[in-house]
Amino acid sequence: MLHKKPLQKNKLSKTKALSETKSAIKQRLYNERRKQQNLQKDNKKENRRNYMNNYRKRIRADLTSTPKSDEGIPFSNRMDKARSIKKLKQALPITPNKRAAVLSAYVDCNRILKSPGVKKFHDSFEESVEKMAIRNIQDVITSVKHKRNGEAKAALNILTSSVSGENISDRKRATKSLANILGVNSRTLQKGKKNRTKVLHSEHSSFLYTTRKTRSDALTERTKRIVHDFWLQSNVSRPTNNKNDIKRVRISPNVYSSHSCYILEKTQTEVFLQFKNEYPDEKIGQRAFEKCKPYFVRTAQFKDKVTCCCRQHVEMRSLFKSCMQFRKRLLSREGSSEVKLYESLSELVDDTLCTRSANTHQHKISCLDRLCSECGVCKFSMLPGELDESDVQISWERYEYKNVKVKGDKMIRKLVLVRKSSSPAEMFQYLKKLLETFPAHQFRAYWQSKQMKSLVENLPIGHCVTVHDFSENYKCTEQNEIQSSYFQKLEVSLHVTILHRHSVLEYDGKDSTAEEPNIVTEQFFVISPDQKHDHHYTHCVQNLVSEYLKSINCEISVMHEFTDGCSSQYKSRHCMGDVSYSCSDFGYATILRNYFETSHARGPQDAAGGFIKKQADLAVIRGTHVIQSSSDLFDYAQSNLSTTADSSKCSRRIFRYVDSVNRDRDRNFLPVKENRKIHQVRSFDDGEIFVRKLSCYSCQSCIVGNYSTCMNDAQLGTYNKIKMVKESEHNDSDADSNNDEGVDDETNICDFVSNGTIFAVKADDTDCPYYILRASKDPIILRKTATDKWGASYHQGNKVIHGYYFNTIDNNPFKLKLLKRIPAIVPALSVIYICSEVDIDDNGLINLNESLHGRILRCLDHE
Known part of the structure; x- marks a missing residue:
């Protein structure tokens, strides 16, 4: 026994040592997890067993219970219903299509449809969520539409605005149907549409969109409003010149807010520093300041640059803005009501003219030309402070001719925008000077554009409309351009013509008649290395257009041309002389050349030329083509750009190549008196033309060619006949007269x-x-x-x-x-x-x- 005790002690100590190893600890943890998992399984089985027992008890209770007395349910219990359905399935055909056909035919029987069970089934099926929602809206509208308190009106406006979205308001029938369903008038829904537009397209909606982007605990509503309005100040941002430049953002599901875009006139950092100077007490950082910027305000881009603007319009708008700002400051100090603070330039122009005609809704030509004794610039009244010639200096802008040095010592005379600093009297006197000619200029720009649109819409059979314009020369570039090529680019001349004609059955696949006219629009391009844009080049383009029309069997008797007022290309005495001989040159019965007002000839022809040059540049950048000459540009355009998209209004693009222009022609003529005031030239005979100050295609007589019975003669004036004399003929007649025996007394x-x-x-x-x-x-x-x-x-x-x-x-x-x-x-x-x-x-x-x-x-x- 004394020998066993030490052995037992050693055995216990050995077991205690093994229990502290990693494997023993891991095994014990595993055993504990297994116990818990088994316990959970046992609990799930017990719960499942209890659920099934309860389910069986409910089934037995339903089978043994008495049948319900609901009308339309003929089965005594659920088992009876299940057995009947099983018998029906066994009796029906096997294929799904036949089963559906048999059931459809059986249910369509009148007696079956009248049974209470089927009727109740249809009623419950048609009771959808949408109908219940509409029923609720009907109940609310019925209860508030006859009340006159503010809360009832607000509730009615909210409901009508909610249901007057684009899906309903854009369809007239849908609006009437919805009005009948809701029990209101159609005008009430139209009012709801206006309220909806005000909410989603107002400054307030843009501010709400801005407030959602910032943290509610970071800035107060007052600070957000101050920052929002600061971004829209006139010295910070300005609206774009393009009325179609609209920014649209989503503020909620299927709800959008839109606003015209604004362009920053300085960097965002400069705007922030300016804000801190004006509002030093507002504690806001630059990042939070930029987050509060309205969504429609953006930085300036290269595309925002507007070119080829009208000098008179740009100068007049700038001067009008400066004058009205000065007048506003005067009125705020003096408080006078003798003069009017004009909101727009058109309002000022209308005040200096007589009232518009009741028939034409236009001003008389005599009023526009300032020949009327009852109106004029004298009707523009001014304050004494606006006539002050003292030393008070104000800043404004105007255009002036300046001598500019180019390429060494060469001086050229150039029109530039100059910032003036003068007395108020000088600024207002210059405004009155511009008002003398501005109304007539604005009317001519509007009128000439309107006449071209009217002619194209009512184009008679056998007539054709062409719009001519020289596009800016294309500069040939390379993908990998060396230094010398960068500074010496080869330029290619590009002339654009927009053709409006009646379709030809053999060529266009559709015929055009007087009863069913079909107008075809084409783009006609002439590419040439000749860079001299003169009347000889224009005559060459006219000849190519005539040959093209003859090649497609398009018989043209009257040609209507619309061009800008460039003197060297379309409107000089030599150009008008070419028009007088155009009928014999091209075979037309009559040719009319119409001129747009100065600086108002922009249109599809400019976009067409820009498209060709842009596509050519992209082809070079992508490396797919090499364009180093005019022939390369012609080959690329003809092979890749002749067809247009299906959605385009242009049917096709036609390209012609001219290597050189014939200038050895005896087509130089003597000057034409006041040719800058002429806006329509009509050929009559070789060397004779009829001219008019404005075109007319608004009356049916001028459209069909009965020019002597024009209905607008009283407004536009009549035609004047001019004899075009060649310079060579005039010099020959002078030489002959000097060789006569009797010398002419007139020198x-x-x-x-x-x-x-x-x-x-x-x-x-x-x-x-x-x-x-x-x-x-x-x-x-x-x-x-x-x-x-x-x-x-x-x-x-x-x-x-x-x-x-x-x-x-x-x-x-x-x-x-x-x-x-x-x-x-x-x-x-x-x-x-x-x-x-x-x-x-x-x-x-x-x-x-x-x-x-x-x-x-x-x-x-x-x-």
Whole structure:
């Protein structure tokens, strides 16, 4: 026994040592988890067993219970119903289609449909959630629509606004049906639509969208409102010039808020620093400040630049804004009500004109031209402070001609925007000066565009409308461009013509008749390496268009052309002379050329030319094509851009290539009086045209060609006949008359010009009706074609004078300086006055006076 005790002690100590190992601890944990899992399984089995026992008890209770007395349920219990359904399934066909057909035919029986069970089944099926919701809305509207308190009206407005979404309000029938269902008038739903629009398209909705983006515990509502309004200040952001530039955001499911976009005039950091200077007590960081920015305010981008704007409109709007801001400050100080603070420029223009005609809803031409004695700029009344010529300086902007140095010492005269600082009287007097011509200019721009749209919509059979324009030259680029190629890009000339004609059955697949007209729109491009855009190039384009129309068997008797007022391309005396010979050149019965108002000729033709150049640049950047010449551009465009998208209004694109333009034509003519005021030219016979100050396609007579019975003659004036005389014919007649035995007593004024004579010549410029020159030679008759440094060309046989122009100094029309480095050539017949009393000093300066200026203008009036 004494020997066993130590053995037992050692055995216990050994067991205790083993229980502390990792494997023993892991085994004990595993055993405990197994016990818990087994316990959970036993509990689940017990719960399942209890559930099934309870379920069986309920089934037995249902089978043994008495049948329910509900009407329409013929079964005594559920088992009876199950057995009947089982018998029906066994009797029906096996295939699903036949089963459905048999059941459908059986249920459609009138006796079956009248049974209470089927009727109750249909009623419960049609009782949908939507109908219950509409029923609830009906109940609320019925209870509040006859009440007159504010809460009832607010509830009615909320309900009508909620159900007047785009799915209902855009459909007239749906609106009427919904009004009948809800028991209200259709006008009530229309009012709801207006309320909905106010909520979703207002400044308040944009502010709510901004407040949702920030933390509610970070900024107060007052601070958010201050920041929101600060971003919209005139010195921080401004609206874009594009009315279609709209920003749209989602504020809730299927609910959107929209607003016109604003462009920042400075960086966001500068805006934040300006805010901190004006509101130093507002504690807000830059990131939180930027988060409170309205969603429609964005930074300026390159696409926001607007080009080819009208000088008169840009200058007038800027000046009107400056004048009204100054007037607003005056009225706030003085509190006078004698003058009106105009909200828009059109409101100011209307106040200086007579009321519009009741028939045409337009102002009279005499009022627009400021020839009416009952209206005028005198109706624009001003405050005494606006006529102040004291030392008070205000800042405003206007356009002025400035001498700009380019490429060395060469000086050019350029129109630039100048910021002025002068007295209020000078600014308001300049506004009144612009008001003299602005209404007529605005009306001509609107009228000419309207006439083209009217003509295209009512185009007679056998007539065609073309819109001509030179696109900006395409500059050839390369994917991997070396330095010399970057600074010396080859340019390609691109002329665009938009064609509107009646469809041809053989070519377009659809015929066009007077009863069912089908107008086809095409884009016609002429690509050429010739970069001289003159009337010879335009004549070449006209010839290509005529050949294309003949090739597709499109018989055109009357051609209507619409162009801009560029003098060298479409509106000079040579261009009008070309129109007089166009019928014999192209085979038309009549051709009419209509001119858009100055700086208002932008349209689809500009977009068409830009599309071609953009696609060509993308092809070069992608590396799919190499375009290094005009022929490369033509090949790429013809093979890849001839077809258009199905959604496009343009049917196809036609491309033509011209290697060189024929300029050896005897088509130089004598000047046409006041050709800048002409907006329509109609061919009559070779060398004869009819001109009109404005086009007319609003009356049916002018559309069909009965121009003598125009209904708008009283408003637009009548046609004037002009004889176009070629310069060569005129010079030949002068030479013949000089060779006669009897010398004509009447001597041309150009015969008094000699070397060193200072004289005035007629100019085709509305801003400057004449130019002053100094002759460097006696008048001569050219033996060959000559071109001066200003780009003017004259053919053999023309009588010309070589000399140098004078240019104004500091925009002073009576102080001029001789431009000695740029020789000029002018027609001898353009001389209108010899300035014999003018002396020139050693620096080439001359001084005119008002008396001499008036005599030159009187000579122009007698031309």
